[in-house]
Amino acid sequence: MATSVQHDPAVAPNQTAAQPLDEQPEGRSKRPIILVILALILLVGGYFGWQRYQFGQTHEDTDDAQVEGDVYPIIPRVGGPVLEVKVDDNQVVKKGDVLITIDPADYQQRVDAAEAALAAAEANVTAARTAIGTAQANVSAARATIGVSAANRARLQKDLQRSTFLRKEDIIPQSDYDAVQANLQSTTAQAATAQQQVRVASQQVASAQQQVAVAQAVVKQRQTDLNNAKLQLSYTTIMAPVNGIVSKKGVQPGQVVAPGQQLFGIVASERTWVIANFKETQLENMKVGQLVSIEVDAYPNEEFQGHIESLSPATGARFALLPPDNSTGNFVKVTQRVPVKIVLDKVDPEHPLRAGMSVTATVKVK
Template identity: 80%
Template sequence: MATPVHQDPAVAPNQTYAAEPEQAEQPAGRSRRPIIFVILALVLLVGGYYGWQRYQFGQTHEETDDAQVEGDVYPVLPRVGGPVLEVKVQDNQPVKKGDVLVMLDPADQQQRVNAAEAALAAAEANVVAARAAVGTAQATVGSAQSTIGVSDATRAKLQKDLKRSQFLRKEDIIPQSDLDAVQANLKATSAQRATAANQVNVARQQVAAAQQQIAVAQAVVKQRQADLDNARLQLSYTTLVAPANGIVSKKNVQPGQVISPGQQLMGLVASDKTWIVANFKETQLATMKVGQPVTVEVDAYPNVEFEGRVESLSAATGARFALLPPDNASGNFVKVTQRVPVKIALTQPDPEHPLRAGMSVVATVKVK
């Protein structure tokens, strides 16, 4: 026979009481389910609304974070070499156009100026000497022409004397020697005239040559003047001035340093004008045009928005300006979406939030 099992009266009531809380928790769980459904529905509605807003925004705007602030950076390069005498600026110092930045030792250039001045003075003296030679040659021409005049007068007289002497000789009034003397004097006078005529020609040639010497001397003067101007220009290059308003950056020159022409001494970042260069994908440019409004967010000022407009679009992708542009005709071809630089001009600069070249920005263009 089976032995009946008797429950312990002290244990059975406790088991009954332990089951009662489970039955009591079931209504509380059912009451929380509607709240969870409501929360999920609100999350879905908010997410859907946000997604719809982003979709609508994406249909009318193009955005990229591949953008940065750009500005004019002027390299300070010497045109002449030499030791640095003095550096008048420091890093991050604002300067104005024309302010002296660096001074080189001008001794070598000053010596070239002195030599050019001496050469110019010598050339000018040669011009004076050439003009004096022209005067002397012209005086020689005048003297030779006077000799020709005297010879012509003497010859005319002797020709008359010869006629008289020939008549007198026929009459046997004068001896033959007198007639021979008159004929000899006439021949001598004719020879003197020919000599004087040759002297006139020679003197005229000397005048022309002297005038040519004046022209040559004047050309030498111009050359020496150009050399002097160039020497003075080179001397002026020993003082390096700021090409524009800006801020000194990356200074790498010290007094006593010997520099060479073309060596970059520092950079000058223009502080009065900046712009944005945004590199949009080529698939984003279908409806992008010049003049469209742009909103710019700068990483340095997360709560500030800058307004701008599209000023221009590059005529080529950025890859075309690389040191080694891609050649898709060689090797295996892998299509890569290219980016095109777009220049964005700021319409309302904010002096309280200055933009510095190289800052990262997010540019959003309203294309519709």
């Protein structure tokens, strides 16, 4: 026969009551630690929040910024087939290096034609100067004729006076007297003709001098044409304008290029700067010369130092292809951004900055 086990009523309640008493001190001991941790978190958060607030009162920052650099487009000034391309993408070049050669045959022919035209114009100048000499010789000959005629006229006038006296005395016949008188008249006519020849020859000298001036002007024109032809010929050799790196090459030998067609670009490697687009609400205390710390996404562990060189006189929207026009009636106020140019105080060759890199700029305004 089974016997039932009876529990001591005095012992069982004591055991169940003792169990929560043993757990209660352990829970109470954890509460102060949690409170201390929460207090420390609040203190640290408050400290860093206060530091961030103080930093925000003296600094302005933006991540709407990028590295800029001079990019020189390589554009031919004359057209023609490309004979040779001497560079490739990302190749370092120096100022004066030959980049592209365009076929110079057509331009060399123009130079040759201009040289021939110049030689012909110079020959015309020589001929015009010779004509001046001839006309001046004619003037001298006509003046000499006038002198001879004057001397003959003076002699014949004296002969006529003597012949007139002799004729009155009937010493000489009438025919001799008429001959002397005719010679005097002939000499007078010759003198008049010589004077007319002097005037004509003088006009020829003036005309020849004008022809020389015209011929010299033609020479200058032909010289200008020759210089222009040589200049066009020189444009068939395209050289690097600056030290830099070739980028986006889009030309191959045999390709026919046209004037004004961009073939590739050269990114200057000597100077870069940062353009940071700050909100207009951040510009109140921003001035030229203020220090700037720059963080580049490409070098997260490096910090660059610079300063503000200039602030744009207009917002970026003013230079957009379609600038906003609020007078149309659809007005929505949008905070505008103003480009600020920042230059680096020192160049780090181990961490080169390339145009287009994203950066974060922080300006110390106070």
